[in-house]
Amino acid sequence: MPAVPDYSTAEEPQLVNWAKGGDLQAFEELVSRYRDRAYARAFSIMRNEDIAVDLSQNAWVKAWQRLAQFHGEASFPTWLNRIVTNLCLDELRRRKRARTDSIEEIEEATGAVENRMEIQEVDPMERLNREELRERIDAAMAKLSDNHRTVLVLYEYEQIEYKHIAEKMGTSIGTVMSRLFYARKKMAALLGETLKRDGLIE
Amino acid sequence: MNRNEIELKVQALVDGELTGSEAEALRQRINDDAGLQQLHASLTQMRGLIADSELPRPLPESGDFYWNKIAETIEREESAGERAAPPAPASRWLLRWLTPLVGVSAVVLLLTLQQPTAPDLGIMLSGDHELELSSDEIDVMTYNTDDDSMSIVWLDYSMDIQKDYMELWLD
Known part of the structure; x- marks a missing residue:
């Protein structure tokens, strides 16, 4: 046996x-x-x-x-x-x-909201340990739209190139670049907000 | 190139998506533009922050419960797969359509040969000729009537033909 x-x-x-x-x-x-x-x-x-x-x-x-x-x-x-x-x-x-596409989705594709945001200079590594930082990044990711969050996951976590993300998402490379750009811009703004709220930056 | 396009190029540079000469030209431009320098620094920092930030997240239910559903689905789908026919390869797909086509062509040929004015093709058919198909999947019945100079051929075929070949001949 x-x-x-x-x-x-x-x-x-x-x-x-x-x-x-x-x-x-x-x-x-x-x-x-x-x-x-x-x-x-x-x-x-x-x-x-x-x-x-x-x-x-x-x-x-x-x-x-x-x-x-x-x-x-x-x-x-x-x-x-x-x-x-x-x-x-x-x-x-x-x-x-x-x-159907909502107004928010149309604005998201053109970066209408994120374009009005200032570029955030956030250096949270100086003020938070790694685990605290991951928690805050995760919370910020939750506030992104599906498209912005997905493109970040594919690029940052899966490490997939632009052209392959475009294939997976059924869109153009230009749209992938645009979504990635505005997703990062929004992430920086959200992280900046949370650090300000907690008095970690002015 | 407008400002937005340049910003997207800066991001592509940070992400390592630009080729050598293109990257070099953009680096020169960034060196001359304080706003682009700030953007480059911000994107570089943000990329470093997010890349390794996915939280480990334990399942919200027990491992056994989670596995049981997977195992049940695998078992159910395998049982269903065994009952269903295997997917047809290209040759079988072709045969699926070729078989009835050949059958119909044979009927047309038979009827043509039956015509009094049909040209002599050198094929002699007796009055009781039959159409025969060797495929088990196809049932053939023929009916000949000399009085009406007519042959009727009835083909009954399945759409899931499993035979890899089929022979057709006149007897």
């Missing part, structure tokens, strides 16, 4: 190979290791717990079905998070189709 593999101590490539061979327990171990990361990425884009849980679970199902396509060019969690991101983009597109 063959020995049962020790999944909990197995290396990631070994688990992936077992899972590719149909071993669902090996796949469960992968889920156990990376479920928080997958959920965190979905939440970063969708900003809703229930939707992030659903989409990250769907991503795991798709990952299982497409394991044969994973050849290890990127790490397994990186590959998985790309599936998560793609599902989030699909969901945002589906929602967008269901509504």
